[in-house]
Amino acid sequence: MSFARVHFSTLFSLEKMKSLGKHLIVELYDCNNKILNDVREVERVMVDAAKKARAHIVDVIFHSYNPQGVSGVVVIAESHLAIHTWPEYAFASVDIYTCGEEIDPWVACEYIESRLKARNSTTLEMKRGVIRNKGAIKHKNL
Numbered sequence: 001m002s003f004a005r006v007h008f009s010t011l012f013s014l015e016k017m018k019s020l021g022k023h024l025i026v027e028l029y030d031c032n033n034k035i036l037n038d039v040r041e042v043e044r045v046m047v048d049a050a051k052k053a054r055a056h057i058v059d060v061i062f063h064s065y066n067p068q069g070v071s072g073v074v075v076i077a078e079s080h081l082a083i084h085t086w087p088e089y090a091f092a093s094v095d096i097y098t099c100g101e102e103i104d105p106w107v108a109c110e111y112i113e114s115r116l117k118a119r120n121s122t123t124l125e126m127k128r129g130v131i132r133n134k135g136a137i138k139h140k141n142l
Helices: 039-052 105-117
Strands: 002-007 017-029 057-064 070-076 079-086 091-099 120-132
Touching: 017 070, 039 057, 039 070, 039 079, 039 105, 070 105, 091 105, 091 120
Parallel strands: 002 120
Antiparallel strands: 017 091, 017 120, 057 070, 070 079, 079 091
């Protein structure tokens, strides 16, 4: 298995910065296409991922497309987990957006990768809502 992680940082000095949330943008390749086309299984994977990350589930909605594919979102008190699948390409794109310090989006990410049997993936982590703490350095102009 080959998994790549990219941690994106802004042009800010993050030492004295705080972010309100983390947003993982996940690309999953070479997944099990039968799982990707099973709306109930994809929903189960995403709900279980939210639970494993200790998120508080607010709502769940999933849709199956004809002839193939699934889209869905698990709304959590801390933000959301969303997925779109392309079984014909054995591909899924996933967003995991969490706010606060109690939820670890990487727990959900690794669980989803495992359950969808992804053989390759890329993940971009973005800090969302980067705010300045007292004494923080201002951002650099290019």
